[in-house]
Amino acid sequence: MDYSEIFPHSSGHRVTKPAERAMASDLHKKVVGPMAVETFLDKFFPKDADNLTPHLSPVTSVGIVENATTSKPIKRRSPIAQTSPRSFASRLSLHSSISHMSPRSSATSSSASLRRSTKPQGRHQFDDVSAAPTEALMYEPFIQTCKRIAPGLEFVNSSGSGDPECQLSGDALKPDVVVYAPHSGRTRDSDFSRLEMHIEFKYNSFGDPFQDPVFVDAVGFANRRLQSFEKVGCEMAADTCGQIAAYASAQMYRQFRTHCFSVLVVGNRARLIRWDHAGAVATIAFNYVLEPHLLVNFFQRYAQASDAVRGKDRTVRDATPEERRAAEEHLGPSDRYFAIEVAVPFTDPETKETIPVRTLVVAAPRYSTHSLLGRSTRGMVAFDMMSKWKVFLKDTWRIDSPDFAPEGETYKILQAAKVKNIAKFIGACDVSDTESGEHATLTQVYARMPWACKTQDMVRYRHYRLMLETIGEPIWTFKSSYQLISAVWDTIEGHSGAYEAGILHCDVSVGNILIGPDGRGLLIDWDLATSVAELNMPGRRRERTGTWQFSSAAMLMNSGTHHHVLADDLESFVHVAAWLALRYCPHGLAPESLSMLLYEYFDRCTQPGKHDIGGYGKEAAIMRRAFAREPDFKQSPLLNELFPALFSTFVVRYKLPPFSLTLMIPDPTMETPEEYKSWREALLPRLESHEWILEMGKEVLSYTDAWPLDDRAEEQPFVSSKPKAQKRESDRESAYHPVKRSRYH
Known part of the structure; x- marks a missing residue:
C-alpha cells in the first residue's frame, strides 16, 4: 500500500498549495549562506590522501584546465591586481573566501596545490551554456563540458525522464541534470536511489531563491545577521527552492546518506549547496563563465572524494547474493536490498558467542513526500542475519540535546516497569563509522559564523538506529x-x-x-x-x-x-x-x-x-x-x-x-x-x-x-x-x- 497517496498530510488534505511552496516553507531560514566558494571546497572536500578515491586520478585534459597534478603551487591572484573586468559579486566571492580562511589554512596554502582552485587557461569552456537562448538548451553544453573536466563522473540529462519511485503531488521528480558514479547500476535517467547529486538550471535571476548580502565592510560581512539570505516575495524563487529541496529530500530518503550536494545554475552564475537534516549551506553566487575554475575544482574534488566525504553512509552496503535470497524469502521482492550494520550485540543461543554488530537486510526504502529536515524517521521491516528473525528497524536522526533522552534509554525504563501495550525493545545505538566518526549534522555549526545571514535557531541531529521485536499495522x-x-x-x-x-x-x-x-x-x-x-x-x-x-x-x-x-x-x-x-x-x-x-x-x-x-x-x-x-x-x-x-x-x-x-x-x-x-x-x-x-x-x-x-x-x-x-x-x-x-x- 502506498501510504503517501492515501495519507499525504496528517489531516488527509490533498496538497493545499503548490508542492514546491510546501517544500520551500520547510526550509524557511534554514539555508545558511553565503559561504565563500573556496571555503566551501576546503571545508567539505579536504584534499588529503585519505579522502581520495584510489582508482581516480586528477584531471589533466589539455585545453580545459591547467595540470592539476603538478607540484608547483598555483599562485592566487589578488583581486586588486586583476586586469580583466570583474563583477561586484565576483569580487565579493573572492574577498569573502579570504576572510573565511583561518590563519592555519592561510599558512599552508602555498604548499598544497590540490587545495587551491584549478585555474583555466581560457575562460570559454562554459560560454555556450550562458549563451543558450533557453534553459533547456543550457543542459547539453554544460554536460559536454563537465564530461571533459570530470571524466570520473557521469552527467545525464534527466529533464525528460522522471523517477516513478519519487513523486511530488503525483508528478515524478525529474531534475534537469543528474550526476552518477561510473557503473552506478542506474535503470533510468532519473534514479534517486543511485544518483550522486542533482543540478538545477534557471534561465534568469528570478529563479534564484537566494540573495547575497548588499552591504559589505572591510572584512566582507557587516550586518549579515540582520539580512535575509532568502529571496522573499518572488513566486519563481519559492518554486525553485521547493524544487531543489524536493530533489535533496528524495535522494536522502531513497539512499542511506548523512548529507548530499547539489549545484544551482542561474543564468551565468552558480551556487554550490550542501544538504543535511539540520538545513543547507549555500555558497555565494559566482560567475562560472569568468571563474570556471570554481566549478572545475568542485567536480574534480567530488570525483576524487571518498564515499564518506560524498555523504554516503558507510555502515550500509549492497546485500550479497546470500543476503538477497534470505531477504526475498522473508521480506518479499524488491529492486534492491541493503545490508545494514547495527551495533546492537547478538548472543548466539547455541555457541553463547556474542557478536557486537548485527547485519540487517532491508529492501530499498520507498520515497514519500516529506521534508528533508529534522528527524526524517524511516521505519523498515528487516531480516536479522544473526537471529534469523524478522525485526523492525527504526532509522532516525535524534535531537542531540540533554532535554531529549535517546529513545532506547526510554524503552529500557518502560520495559523494566513492565508497561503494557508498547513494542518489545531489542536494542539501539548512535551510528558512527571509522572514517566519518559519529554521524551528525553540520549546518547548525555554520549558522553561527559571522559571514552567515539571519537564520532560525537550529539544533544538532545525530544518526540513531533502534530495533524492535514487535511489528504492527x-x-x-x-x-x-x-x-x-x-x-x-x-x-x-x-x-x-x-x-x-x-x-x-x-x-x-x-x-x-x-x-x-x-x-x-x-x-x-x-x-x-x-x-x-x-x-x-x-x-x-x-x-x-x-x-x-x-x-x-x-x-x-x-x-x-x-x-x-x-x-x-x-x-x-x-x-x-x-x-x-x-x-x-x-x-x-x-x-x-x-x-x-x-x-x-x-x-x-x-x-x-x-x-x-x-x-x-x-x-x-x-x-x-x-x-x-x-x-x-x-x-x-x-x-x-x-x-x-x-x-x-x-x-x-x-x-x-x-x-x-x-x-x-x-x-x-x-x-x-x-x-x-x-x-x-x-x-x-x-x-x-x-x-x-x-x-x-x-x-x-x-x-x-x-x-x-x-x-x-x-x-x-x-x-x-x-x-x-x-x-x-x-x-x-x-x-x-x-x-x-x-x-x-
Whole structure:
C-alpha cells in the first residue's frame, strides 16, 4: 500500500498549495549562506590522501584546465591586481573566501596545490551554456563540458525522464541534470536511489531563491545577521527552492546518506549547496563563465572524494547474493536490498558467542513526500542475519540535546516497569563509522559564523538506529470501529503505565499508534518523551514538541509559553480518535464539509511571529461540546455520544472565569465566583490522572451489542478546501509507515 497517496498530510488534505511552496516553507531560514566558494571546497572536500578515491586520478585534459597534478603551487591572484573586468559579486566571492580562511589554512596554502582552485587557461569552456537562448538548451553544453573536466563522473540529462519511485503531488521528480558514479547500476535517467547529486538550471535571476548580502565592510560581512539570505516575495524563487529541496529530500530518503550536494545554475552564475537534516549551506553566487575554475575544482574534488566525504553512509552496503535470497524469502521482492550494520550485540543461543554488530537486510526504502529536515524517521521491516528473525528497524536522526533522552534509554525504563501495550525493545545505538566518526549534522555549526545571514535557531541531529521485536499495522487499518476505540484506549493504558514509571510521551499522534499482532493497540515513538520529574522542576521548560494536528489547543494557542503536562497528552488522544473517526468511519458529512472541518480542526494556523499559533478549531469544539459541522455516525452511534462526553471534561482548560469574578462585582446572569471555583476544583483533578478517561473507555466498550462488527476502516470522501498557504514545519515521519506530519522542536 502506498501510504503517501492515501495519507499525504496528517489531516488527509490533498496538497493545499503548490508542492514546491510546501517544500520551500520547510526550509524557511534554514539555508545558511553565503559561504565563500573556496571555503566551501576546503571545508567539505579536504584534499588529503585519505579522502581520495584510489582508482581516480586528477584531471589533466589539455585545453580545459591547467595540470592539476603538478607540484608547483598555483599562485592566487589578488583581486586588486586583476586586469580583466570583474563583477561586484565576483569580487565579493573572492574577498569573502579570504576572510573565511583561518590563519592555519592561510599558512599552508602555498604548499598544497590540490587545495587551491584549478585555474583555466581560457575562460570559454562554459560560454555556450550562458549563451543558450533557453534553459533547456543550457543542459547539453554544460554536460559536454563537465564530461571533459570530470571524466570520473557521469552527467545525464534527466529533464525528460522522471523517477516513478519519487513523486511530488503525483508528478515524478525529474531534475534537469543528474550526476552518477561510473557503473552506478542506474535503470533510468532519473534514479534517486543511485544518483550522486542533482543540478538545477534557471534561465534568469528570478529563479534564484537566494540573495547575497548588499552591504559589505572591510572584512566582507557587516550586518549579515540582520539580512535575509532568502529571496522573499518572488513566486519563481519559492518554486525553485521547493524544487531543489524536493530533489535533496528524495535522494536522502531513497539512499542511506548523512548529507548530499547539489549545484544551482542561474543564468551565468552558480551556487554550490550542501544538504543535511539540520538545513543547507549555500555558497555565494559566482560567475562560472569568468571563474570556471570554481566549478572545475568542485567536480574534480567530488570525483576524487571518498564515499564518506560524498555523504554516503558507510555502515550500509549492497546485500550479497546470500543476503538477497534470505531477504526475498522473508521480506518479499524488491529492486534492491541493503545490508545494514547495527551495533546492537547478538548472543548466539547455541555457541553463547556474542557478536557486537548485527547485519540487517532491508529492501530499498520507498520515497514519500516529506521534508528533508529534522528527524526524517524511516521505519523498515528487516531480516536479522544473526537471529534469523524478522525485526523492525527504526532509522532516525535524534535531537542531540540533554532535554531529549535517546529513545532506547526510554524503552529500557518502560520495559523494566513492565508497561503494557508498547513494542518489545531489542536494542539501539548512535551510528558512527571509522572514517566519518559519529554521524551528525553540520549546518547548525555554520549558522553561527559571522559571514552567515539571519537564520532560525537550529539544533544538532545525530544518526540513531533502534530495533524492535514487535511489528504492527497502522491504526487506520482497523477492522471495526470497536477495534479502533479499543486500540486507542489500549495505548492510553500504556501511556498511564509509562506516566507511573515517570515518563510522559509528549507526541501522541495517529502515526504513533499501531495495532499489534494480537489486535491490541501499541504506543510507539518515544523519542520526544521526557521525564515527569524534569517537567516538574522549577524553571525547566522545553521547546514545544508534538505533532501539530494532534497537539492540544492549549499548546498551539500559547506557543512558546505553555508548559507541557499530562492533560496535553490526554487531549491529544481525543484528537487522534476524532481524526480517525472523521476520516475512516462512515458519517453524514458531505465531502466539502468534511474537508473544511478537517482544515479548521486540525490544520489551521497563523503566523504572528516566531511561533505559529493555532488550535482555535479544537478549542471551539471543546467549548461547544461538539464538532463545528456535526457528523452523524449512523453505523457507530456510540461515537455520537463519546466525543461530546470527552470534550466536556476538557472545557475546564479553556473556560474563562465569569466577568464578574474578574472585577469582583456580582452579576446575576453569570455563575458566581463561588460556583465557578467549585466547578473548576471538581474538574481540574480529573485531568491530572488517567483514571477518568480509562473508566470512560471501559464503559463505552462494554456496550458490545451496540457496536457494529463489520464497519472496517473506509476512507471518507473529501475535497481540498485549498485554504490560504500557511507554514508549518514538516519533518516528522512515523517509525512504522510513511505518514507526513508536523512538529515543533
